Amino acid sequence: MNIVHYWRALWGIVWRELFRFVTQRERFVSALVRPLVWLFVFAAGFRAALGLAITPPYETYILYEVYITPGLCGMIQLFNGMQSSLSMVYDREMGSMRVLMVCPLPRWFLLFSKLLAGVGVSVLQVYVFLVIAWFYDIKAPWLGYAWVLPALLLSGLMLGALGLLLSSFIKQLENFAGVMNFVIFPMFFMSTALYPLWKMKESSAFLYDLAQYNPFSQAVELIRFALYGQLNQHALFYTLAAFIVFMAAAIIGYNPSKGMMVKKGGSG
């Protein structure tokens, strides 16, 4: 196996995912509608509720919709990560996963390619969302739109790896509702996506701690700072560490001899 084979496999997997995304127009629209509803409806309703305080990376007062925009970018990636995990379960049920896994390339590389394909789709969605937000007068500095790309790649990888890990636990498509209830919603609501940490601390110290250690919070903060041309080192290392842990666990999970599939008795 040489580098050409790796490249061919990576490109094939990424292309398949992008093609699937582009042809599924409903998926594209629904992926955008979700954050836009939050932005136009939820944020408008809560405009006055946030209170005033300047917290980094912001250097002046901001409206609530400006605050939640990076959180909604994270939300796009969170849902996309879970969507990828859903499609993994689907692929497994339909047998196309078996075809992929028999490819004579290392399993970790195939899973990573699959992950990267999902991240590519989520980054595309986030940029479309940011363009719409720009027309809604939510504008970041121009450089921020470039800085946010590596942040989005890392946060996308971390959330995608989490999705991969979860998909190794899920035997059937029907069980996906559990992921929604037990993973997506708690992760989203117990994070800094919708409210700043200091605000959370006012109401509950326990929630504050949960939000602080929630890897989704750190991913959102990484995106938030990058969008304003700044690097939040703590968020970067935290997100990176979370990615490594989730990815390693997912690779183990997908190992036929050790993984969850053996324990669950599913088909891999």
Next chain:
Amino acid sequence: MIKSRYLKVLLVSMLSGTAYAESVFVTLEKDNALGIVEPVEGKLIKTVPIGVRPRGIALSPDNKVLYIATSDENTIKMFDAETFKELGKLPSGDDPETFALNPKGDRMYVSNEDDSMVTVIDIARKKAVKQIKVGVEPEGITVSPDNSWVISASETTNMVHWIDTKTNAIADNTLVDPRPRAVMFTADSQQLWVTSEMAGTLTIIDAKTKQITKNINFAVQGVTPEKIQPVGIVIDKDRKRGYVALGPANRVAVVNAQTFEVERYLLVGQRVWNLAFSPDQKRLYTTNGISNDLSIIDLDSQTVTKSIGVGTYPWGVAVKP
């Protein structure tokens, strides 16, 4: 945190030379001090004790002398604008809050709210040369750039008084909306803009006819109308745009000075009170009384770039090139 703005600031400083070289002076009503802000790094450089309850502030036309109304000392103090050494005191009358200099900088007009008077001071002689009886609770005061008129706005009488600078007597009055606060002429002296705090309006008056030509209402999404209390006004020298501080609405309204449409509302700190342009009119500085900060607005992009903590109750603002 690695902040790219320092690189930006460095680049801008290198490219534009002295473009950012101004100092921003803010009177701090509760701290009895003057805050000096450096707007490049957006930092409070130092705070200088200045007198009890400083409010109104202005620079002499040559930018060498700083005048500050220290209300609870019943005087207007003069300071060297470089060293902040006190140069003298002017007989302002009781509880001075707002005052205006004529374009030459040799006459000062002070509102004496409690006495319903406007005191005229000869600056060179440091003497009050006349007291003019005006309406009840005079507040906003300005001199037309052509030095023809001094305008005094009486909060309770709901009137602006046109005082002839040659005779120091009221020549005319214009009835305006309830509780007029600030007054400002356009650079060509043809229009007078008046904010009415209680009505939440901006009134445009033709300087020739002394008649109202336009009344502008403000409405900010998500802000109740009673919180919209217009106060400070500035108008750019080209008369393209005027900016109005909306007090507890925490916004600065951007008004098109040609069409009189409100173009946008910019979110700044709490209870935005007074405004001042940078010398090149590319930036606008606002004092935010309750949130104790100064906001910087970039006028090219019409965005608020930064809010800097300056001290307790920032009131007036003046900019030295």
